[in-house]
Amino acid sequence: MKRILITGAAGFLGSHLCDKFIQEGYHVLGMDNLITGDLKNIEHLFGNKNFEFYHHDVTKFVHVPGQLDYILHFASPASPIDYLKIPIQTLKVGSLGTHNLLGLAKQKEARILIASTSEVYGDPLIHPQTEDYYGNVNTIGPRGVYDEAKRFQESITMAYHTFHGLETRIVRIFNTYGPRMRLNDGRVIPAFIGQALRGEDLTVFGDGSQTRSFCYVDDQVEGIYRLLLSNYAQPINIGNPHEITILAFAEEIIKLTGTNQKIIFKDLPKDDPMQRQPDITRAKELLGWEPQVNRAEGMKITYDYFKTLTEEELRYSEHKDFSKYIQK
Numbered sequence: 417m418k419r420i421l422i423t424g425a426a427g428f429l430g431s432h433l434c435d436k437f438i439q440e441g442y443h444v445l446g447m448d449n450l451i452t453g454d455l456k457n458i459e460h461l462f463g464n465k466n467f468e469f470y471h472h473d474v475t476k477f478v479h480v481p482g483q484l485d486y487i488l489h490f491a492s493p494a495s496p497i498d499y500l501k502i503p504i505q506t507l508k509v510g511s512l513g514t515h516n517l518l519g520l521a522k523q524k525e526a527r528i529l530i531a532s533t534s535e536v537y538g539d540p541l542i543h544p545q546t547e548d549y550y551g552n553v554n555t556i557g558p559r560g561v562y563d564e565a566k567r568f569q570e571s572i573t574m575a576y577h578t579f580h581g582l583e584t585r586i587v588r589i590f591n592t593y594g595p596r597m598r599l600n601d602g603r604v605i606p607a608f609i610g611q612a613l614r615g616e617d618l619t620v621f622g623d624g625s626q627t628r629s630f631c632y633v634d635d636q637v638e639g640i641y642r643l644l645l646s647n648y649a650q651p652i653n654i655g656n657p658h659e660i661t662i663l664a665f666a667e668e669i670i671k672l673t674g675t676n677q678k679i680i681f682k683d684l685p686k687d688d689p690m691q692r693q694p695d696i697t698r699a700k701e702l703l704g705w706e707p708q709v710n711r712a713e714g715m716k717i718t719y720d721y722f723k724t725l726t727e728e729e730l731r732y733s734e735h736k737d738f739s740k741y742i743q744k
Contacts, residue, residue: 488528503561533562534589594634609722622662624664
């Protein structure tokens with residue numbers, strides 16, 4: 417049985433990856449320091465003989481006993497609210513954490529896939545974004561802690577690939593959504609749905625003309641799975657190319673939830689990208705992958721999930737405290 421280490425296992429995407437690899441017959445070792453992850457996302461796996469959980473911070477030395485065939489590095493804050501609250505930890509998990517895991521992969525002779533992001537493109541000057549675009553990033557802006565952590569992560573991964581001959585893969589993840597997202601974490605979909613559930617007006621930043629492209633989590637996981645098992649070491653975009661403006665999307669949410677909230681406008685945050693749309697030509701040609709779930713179908717599943725949350729879970733989502741992890 418193949419053994420795979422998944423960091424960030426208790427997070428939104430990490431937990432779905434744990435499910436996928438268990439379903440595919442792997443022995444999964446999940447690792448998370450639970451800063452932004454939640455054990456509720458993986459508690460259904462605790463009785464499974466093919467799942468182990470390590471409560472550990474990957475910015476510290478990482479030891480895993482026994483054989484290891486694959487590593488998926490998904491440990492990182494991924495939402496603006498999170499990485500603005502814990503900027504140092506965000507930088508450390510992208511740099512020290514990635515270095516530790518690359519060293520582990522080298523020691524175990526394991527293939528490693530690292531989770532990069534569309535944020536490496538910054539506020540892009542080309543559209544849609546292709547993998548050979550170098551990006552337009554403000555290194556010292558508020559989003560720089562996340563953007564540059566991911567850009568460094570790609571650089572050190574490719575250095576290990578070229579210098580040590582390590583088997584590496586890099587996925588550039590575009591906006592992904594689905595069950596297990598945390599409400600009010602600053603990302604568009606949970607923010608809008610959270611406001612709808614509370615009967616609040618929907619907040620659109622700027623005039624709403626900025627665009628995003630939303631990929632349902634099952635499609636994202638399938639793309640990552642195919643990339644890991646491919647022979648391609650260069651970065652690949654995995655996302656849904658169907659673009660929509662934020663204003664139009666807010667209107668879709670109001671229609672989906674059957675509510676009558678107004679849309680209110682606030683100032684656009686600094687360095688907020690105006691366009692997000694992946695060019696997935698490379699994923700189609702090399703992985704035979706493209707999204708299968710349309711936005712209407714995926715959003716209904718996601719909204720139905722959020723409606724099942726208890727009042728306690730909604731409050732926990734809103735007020736998770738990171739203060740004890742903040743390093744000044």
